[in-house]
Amino acid sequence: MSDLPLNEQMQIRIKKMQELEQMGVDTFGSRFCRTHSSQQIIDNFEQLEGQQTTIAGRVMAIREHGKACFATIADFDGQIQIYVRIDAVGEDQFAQFHLWDIGDIVGVDGEIFRTHRGEVSVKAAKLTFLSKSLRPLPEKWHGLKDVEIRYRRRYLDLIVNPEVKQAFVARSKIIRAIRHYLDNLDFLEVETPTLHHIAGGAAARPFITHHNTLDLDLYMRIALELHLKRLIVGGMERVYEIGRVFRNEGISIKHNPEFTMLELYQAYSDYNGMMEITENMISAVSKEVLGSDQIEYQGTPISLAAPWRRITMFDAIKEYAGVDFNIIKTDEEARQAAADLSIEFADNASRGDIINLLFEEKVEENLIQPTFVMDYPIEVSPLTKRKKDDPSLTYRFEAFIYGRELANAYSELNDPLDQRQRFERQMEQRAKGDEEANEADEDFLQALEYGMPPTGGLGIGIDRLVMILTDAASIRDVILFPTLRSRE
């Protein structure tokens, strides 16, 4: 305590705490049984008026008024006012009340009533001090605006900015609704390792860690895919996992180094089945959590109602960039088309690379309403089944909302010989310096060699879905403790 730097307000609070202790009050109390939450009392006032209640929460405001004072108590649901009269609580407790600070945690027994001004309140008969708050809270009116403090000390953000709590309640409901939806489709929720020998299933740089006893470098997973597909091989025909993945890349309004992915795999389905699940599940989740599938994101109305628009990548590029890859067949022609649009590309870029580039540069930002973009080039889809009618393309789609990728899905590549060739090409890319190219996973190949049924697989970025559904501008607004630099 002595080496804690104390400002004036903290010194005063410690002094008040000591005075309470001298009065025999336990300033860090124990179990306390509540009968109602603040919101229950407010919602059911007609039935509860005149009855006794016991509430508890954090003191958010104190309005002293001589011998009859008011305070606002906040609990998880909301806030409720208490009315503290000297003739109702007695002189001793009234003296204790004057040692309360904003931020203290208290319990109150009393009668539910409505004040002359109409506010539902609790007329205190007994006050129970529960926990002392030694630091002054941010201001009640402007709240806490400093984003750095909001992220670093999220508990303060939660205490003083009520809408923040609502966003995280919504996040919880969204994930619950997804589980509910998938459970009803007989999907089995599973958990797979986060420590991987090979960081596969996506194109991303991994975090590296180390196991001491095994003296083994391990990777934090960048995707769930390869383990879940092993489970499909094992006969778990419908599986999903909602879990954290880690990608050692930049931080932005849309990116956090650790984020939550939903991946699901359904045997005997394909990417068409995955489109149906995606659009039906997201509209159902929106209805369950928000009561509607018509939402507004950052001022733009968005309809999540199924079915969503479906367009091939070629048609999308033709529409938004004016380039027709049905006609352009060679790498040379493709590079020329990119050059004509003043788009920079690598010297050795293939037709497929250029297709992907044009799409990202010219098309993505236009896909505001939910859109499935289908049939990605094989070069950027190393785990996806080839299209029968065009082996340069794959049965893969990505779903876009508000110009952002929200989901990625495909008919899973289950031909182990083709998969081996794809890995070999990825390894060539790695050898050329592409750190994000997939590493060959021999154990996964072996699993495929035992035979995997035709399967549809889907990945959805949960954080981005929550952003869309809660109208959050930044991914940090839907992650309780976003990654920040150390303050030390």
Added chain:
RNA sequence: GAGCCAUUAGCUCAGCAGGUAGAGCACCUGACUUUUAAUCAGGGUGUCCGGCGUUCGAAUCGCCGAUGGCUCACCA
């Protein structure tokens, strides 16, 4: 990783042609038995993000650094 912007009281912010810092809320003292951003009368509580420099003098100007935000790069 690069560019731009920000950092002043517990919180929200002013102060910047350089003259050693202010407001509101919070806090302290007093008044008040139905207030609610309670009110009324008093009280300013500070490493002006850190360091170095320019200057008689720096919150203010310059350089270096820290942290955060936005944009770009990378990615989902």
